[in-house]
Amino acid sequence: MKRNILLTAGVLALGLFSAEAAVAQSSNTSTGSVTVNGFVALRCSFTSENVVLNIGEMAIQSGSSSTLGAYDHTKLDGLSTQLDGLCNGAGSTMTVQAFPMLNTAFTSAPPSGFDNRVDYTATATENSVSATATSTSATPGAPVTVGDFSNAITVNFSNSATPGGGKMVAGPYTGSVNVTLTPST
C-alpha cells in the first residue's frame, strides 16, 4: 500500500512538470522539420534462372537421299521458353542477340555438301512487344521499349536452317540467345 502511494505521487509530479513546460513553450513557438529522402534506382532484372533446351537429334533420319542426313528444321522451329523479368522505368528497353548452333567437335569449314551450323531467328516477346534477332548477324537486334513490367518474357525460335542445305556433320551442337533488359526513364 505504501509503494502504491509513492508511485502515484511520482506520476502526478511528472504530469505537472510537463504541463508547466508546455505552457512555457506556447509563448514562443518554434518548428523544426525533418525531411526524409530516399530513392529507387532504375533497374531491370531477371527473376528466373538461365534456360537450357535440349532438342536431341537434329538430322533427318529417313526418307529420300536428297534430304537424308540434312537438318530437320522442325526440331527448333516453334520451340519456346520463358524468362521472368522486370523493369521499373517507363523507357526500359529489351534487345535480343542470337548465336548460331555450331558443331563444337567439328569446327573447321565443312566439306562440300555438308553443314556444321544452324541459323535461326529468336524472338523475345513481353506484353505483345517483340524484339528479334537472327543468328546470321553478329550484332544484337534493334531494342524495343518494354516500359515498366514484371512478368514472363517468351523466347521463341523460328526460321531455322543450315547455310547450304547440306547434310549435317556429326557431333554436338550448341547455340544461345541473349535477352538484355536496359532500364530507362
Place this chain on the structure above:
Amino acid sequence: MRHSLSIAALTLSLAFAATQAVASVSPVTTTQSVTVNGSVAEVCVLGSPNPPSIDLGQMAATSGERVGKLGTISDHSVNLPDAFCNYPGTQISVAATALVEQDESTTPSGFSKAVNFTANVSGWTSSAASVTTAAAADGSNATSHSAGAEENAPQTANLTLTLTNFTAPGDGVLVAGSYNGLVTITLGPDGGN
C-alpha cells in the same frame, strides 16, 4: 532558437546525402540466356545398287578350243549413288564371294565349280577398295575381304562397283549348273570390320 537551427542543418544534411546516393547509382542492365543444345549422330548411308544384280548368262565357251571352259566375260559395273558419311575416319570394305555352282556335291579332277573375279569399289577415296576372290575348284574358300583407305572428312560420293578378271580355278572345265556369287560393300568406321 539554437535548437531550431540545428534541426534545419540536419535536414539539409539528409537531403544532400540522398542526392549524392541518386547520382552515384547507374541503371542496371541485365542479360539472361537461353542455351540450345542438339546433336547429330554419326551415320553412313549407301544408295541402292543399280542394277541390284548381274546375270552373266552362259559362262562357259560353247565352241572352239575352250569349249566347256570359262569363256570371255566382259567387265560389269554397278552404281551406288548418294553414299555419304557425316563424320571423318571412314572407309569402304568389300567382301566378295566367288561364283560357285550350288548343286554338285563333288568336283571331278579337271573340272571347276567356281569362278573367281575381282571386285573394285571406287569413288570414296583416291584409291579404290579392291579384292579378288580365290575360291578353289571345289568352291571352297570362296569369300575374300579387303578394305580401302581411310577418308578423313565427311563426304558424299557416288560409288562404282566394277567386276573384272573372271577366271576359273585351274582353268578347269566348268561344272554344269547354276552359279551364284555375292559382293557385299560396307561403308563405315574401319570399313565396318
